[in-house]
Every structure is written in structure tokens, then in C-alpha cells.
Amino acid sequence: MNQFEAKVSIRLRPSVLDPAGEAIKSAASKLGVEGINSLRIGKLIEVNLEAKEEKEAKEKIELLCDRLFANKVIEDFDYDLKEVNE
Amino acid sequence: MSNFTVGIVVFPGSNCDRDMLWALEGCLGIKTKFIWHESSDISGVDSIVLPGGFSYGDYLRCGAVARFSPLINSLDDFVKTGRRVIGICNGFQILTESGFLPGALTTNKNLDFICNDCELEIITSKGSWFNSSNNKINLPIAHGEGRYFCDEDTFKELSDNDLIALRYLSNPNGSSYDIAGVINKEGNVLGLMPHPERACDSTLGGNDGLFTLKSLIEFS
Numbered sequence: 001m002n003q004f005e006a007k008v009s010i011r012l013r014p015s016v017l018d019p020a021g022e023a024i025k026s027a028a029s030k031l032g033v034e035g036i037n038s039l040r041i042g043k044l045i046e047v048n049l050e051a052k053e054e055k056e057a058k059e060k061i062e063l064l065c066d067r068l069f070a071n072k073v074i075e076d077f078d079y080d081l082k083e084v085n086e
Numbered sequence: 087m088s089n090f091t092v093g094i095v096v097f098p099g100s101n102c103d104r105d106m107l108w109a110l111e112g113c114l115g116i117k118t119k120f121i122w123h124e125s126s127d128i129s130g131v132d133s134i135v136l137p138g139g140f141s142y143g144d145y146l147r148c149g150a151v152a153r154f155s156p157l158i159n160s161l162d163d164f165v166k167t168g169r170r171v172i173g174i175c176n177g178f179q180i181l182t183e184s185g186f187l188p189g190a191l192t193t194n195k196n197l198d199f200i201c202n203d204c205e206l207e208i209i210t211s212k213g214s215w216f217n218s219s220n221n222k223i224n225l226p227i228a229h230g231e232g233r234y235f236c237d238e239d240t241f242k243e244l245s246d247n248d249l250i251a252l253r254y255l256s257n258p259n260g261s262s263y264d265i266a267g268v269i270n271k272e273g274n275v276l277g278l279m280p281h282p283e284r285a286c287d288s289t290l291g292g293n294d295g296l297f298t299l300k301s302l303i304e305f306s
Contacts (some may be wrong), residue, residue: 012192016235017260019197068154071147071183073190074235 001050004057008069008079011042016074045069048084057081090303092116093131095177097123097152102138102174102283109283109299110135116303126156133170133302134161136177138228138281148191148231149179158184170302171275172215175229178267178277187268187277188244189236195260199230203291204280205255206266210248213273215301223294225280227258227266232279234261234268247271252278 012018018040025039047064051057061079070077092110096103103120110116119131123141128134142151152158158180165171165186173181181187194200204227208216216223236244241263244250251267259279267278282295 015237016192017195017233019193019195019260023197068150069146071150071190073182073188073237073240074192 003084004049005084006047006061006079006081008045009042010070010075010077013076091131092118092302093121093134094118095121095136095157097141099141099143100137100139106135106137106283109286113286123155123157126160128164136173136180138175141176149183152180153184168274173277175279181277186275188240189234192233192235193231194233200258201228206252209250209253212248213269215276215298217297224292226284227280233259234265236262
């Protein structure tokens, strides 16, 4: 078995309002940082997993993203996957 | 009293399960049974309530973890027999997460946790969940993540099939198309953010929730 590390990003779909992002955007301008056109909040999930090969690791991550990590009605996901050596 | 039994599912973090017991048994004389979410044996109940609360701490997304419980796994067969299921608040979130109902529920537009009475318009008569002699009812809401979201295609499907159960008259949370509750195509699954179990005694502010809870046993 080989070890893999995945960094999964979950984002609200562009058509879904992100009120928390809007609140942070407004705080950013109160901090004095101007010129922020948009600010949206997502989630980062880091997974360390075992798999025989990259293809299997990818399948596991795809399944997790599709069925658990993201709700595809409102969210999109993408991920980086790499093999790690102890 | 008939032996009709309503199963009230208890998840870690459910907090409206006892309110539901009070409303069903105390106000309506309907027999109930708590069912721990780890159980997949629902053979002894005639309809099921997924109550409000914060199942699994609402981690990841509301209802996202609860949908993998053994009980939710066995719910599909239960629903296919035509028996009735109602999901209220967190229960509604679980029903959308697990695909029994379309759409999704997410953070309120104004980020507030809203605890208020809401005037609602009854849209569908399908499933006979609401008293058709009334157009409007008042039910309380209590949620931070009750903004119903659906895209245009889903809305069209909901409208064309008469699946919108309730609409807010004054949209409190930014829900798409003012939707407060939806049903499945067969009409035996209802999900809604407002709490009918908290509107079952006029001394507590109203009894517009009685009809919906009573319909758990009177539908055939």
C-alpha cells in the first residue's frame, strides 16, 4: 500500500449567495483594504489515505467528494492528490 | 386509541424529539416510539418523523453526516411502501442531503439565527399534509441554515409537479422562490423548515401545526 495526500477544496457554486463571504468582505473594507471585488468562503479538507496506486486513491477521493464532502446542489469541488513517502 | 405508531428518530444532537413526543402524544393522543438512529429496524412504526436539532453537530453541512446512519439507509424501503415521513428543520436538511427531496438548505441570507413566527401560504394539496380550507397558516421557525436553494430547472420541476408545500409570505432567510417546504412526487414525504410541533396548543401561541401532525395517521 502507498500513502497519498489529498487537499480537497469545496466551494459554493457561483450562483449561490455566500452571506458569510459578504460579511468578511465588508470587514475587509473596514480594515482599510480597498479594491476587493469579491470574497467567497470555502472549505479545505486534508486527507491522508492508503491505496495501491494513484488511480485507486483518486477513485476514493472522488467518491468522498461526490457523496460526502460536497453537496453538489450548492457546491463544487476540486482536489490535488499526491503520493507521499514517509 | 388505535395502535398506529409514529417513530421519532433520535440522532446525536436532535433537540426537538421531545417536543414532537409532547405534540403527538399530549395534544393528539397518537402513540409514538423513539428510534435511535443506529437502528435500522423500523418495522414496528407506521410513519416517521425526523425532528429538528443539530444532528452530529451539523458538522460539514447540516444533515450531511446523519444521512449515513443505518436508519436513513432503511428509509428508502419505508418510503416506497407509501408510508409517511416528515422532516422538520434539521430533518428537512437530512431529507435533502440524502436525496429524498430536491434542493439544499444553507446559511440564512442575513446570517442571523431566526427565531420567529412566520406566515405561510399553503401551495400544494398533494399528500393532504395541510388543511385545504385554509390558504395561510402561522408556524414558528428557528434556524440559522434554513435558506432553501434550488436552481431554475429544479424550481420548474417542483412547480410542474405541484411539489411546493409551503411558501413564506415574507421571506425571512433568502430562500429561493420563498420556498419553506417541499414534498416528493408521491406526496408521502414532506420536508419543511417551520416547526408544526411548536404550534399545537393555542396557549403556546397557535395550533396551526396540529393538522400536519394529525395527517401522519389520517392519510390513506
